[in-house]
Amino acid sequence: MATKVTKIGVLTSGGDSPGMNAAIRAVVRTGIYHGMEVFGVMRGYSGMIDDDIVKMESRSVANIIQRGGTILKCARSKQFLTPEGRQIAYENLKKRGINGLVIIGGDGSFRGAQKFSNEFDIPCIGLPGTIDKDIAGSDFTIGFDTAVNTAVDAIDKIRDTADAHDRLFIVEVMGRDAGYIALHSGIATGAENILIPETKTDIEELIDSLGEKEKRKKLVNLVVVAEGDDFGGGNEVAKIIKERMPTTDTRLCILGHIQRGGSPTCLDRLIASRMGYHAVESLIEGRHNVMVGILNNRMNYIPLDFAVKAKQRISKEWMKIVKILAS
Structure with missing residues (x-):
């Protein structure tokens, strides 16, 4: 040495x-x-x-x-x-x-x-x-800064179409073991709920929260989910919400590897x-x-x-x- x-x-x-x-x-x-x-x-x-x-x-x-x-x-x-x-x-x-x-x-x-x-x-x-x-x-x-800004840009665009149709969007971002992209992009885009690997997801609490917002006529909602969330990521979260809230127009968007690329x-x-x-x-x-x-x-x-x-x-x-x- x-x-x-x-x-x-x-x-x-x-x-x-x-x-x-x-x-x-x-x-x-x-x-x-x-x-x-x-x-x-x-x-x-x-x-x-x-x-x-x-x-x-x-x-x-x-x-x-x-x-x-x-x-x-x-x-x-x-x-x-x-x-x-x-x-x-x-x-x-x-x-x-x-x-x-x-x-x-x-x-x-x-x-x-x-x-x-x-x-x-x-x-x-x-x-x-x-x-x-x-x-x-x-x-x-x-x-990290590039990836989270890519996620923010995409989620901002998703919010526009969510607002136009009064939809609930589940957006999955990268983060198999860490939730920083979900946390930062979720806060920056005004997400109603953020699900990350570092905390245990209480799906009942999430559904109650979305139901309460629906009663208040808050029809545009964003849930940002890290792919490593313990409930199973965006697919599983969207599946249970669609089952439990069938009258809510719910859509899933998985951002995927777009977050790795770009200048x-x-x-x-x-x-x-x-x-x-x-x-x-x-x-x-x-x-x-x-x-x-x-x-x-x-x-x-x-x-x-x-x-x-x-x-x-x-x-x-x-x-x-x-x-x-x-x-």
């Missing part, structure tokens, strides 16, 4: 998120500025095993900061979960002299980086790239650029095996081990706000 880092690899792993290209750009150009050689690893850990690794120059990352997705592609690698797979990956890095890695991804990607770094002599820096904002140690994750917002471009710059600086300064986050507008460095184990928590205050504002 005391070896000076002179050649670094950068990869995007797990699910894609808007702003990953901005982070790649920052890593490549900061590394080159400091006289390093920078290599792009295609398709995450799969590319490391398949030896799909390309030398990157400053022009390799020209005109990508505004693009969604990732020029390095994303993949999930079952082979990297095995000691044999990680050994192959290490040999491919070693023959190029790569002695530092920047991994842009979520907790699954960080688990792989932590294990790999513990087994071999290559320090790793993690950048939180996930639309779910479910990683502790950072106020922001790369891609990143200014905020996502800024935090990705800042994190990418500090990832390279961390390798130079000998700050290894950490995740680079931003807390209270200051850089925050937490061990990958903690980043893997800890989860961003939704405070009870947020849920209280939802209840009060939707009444």
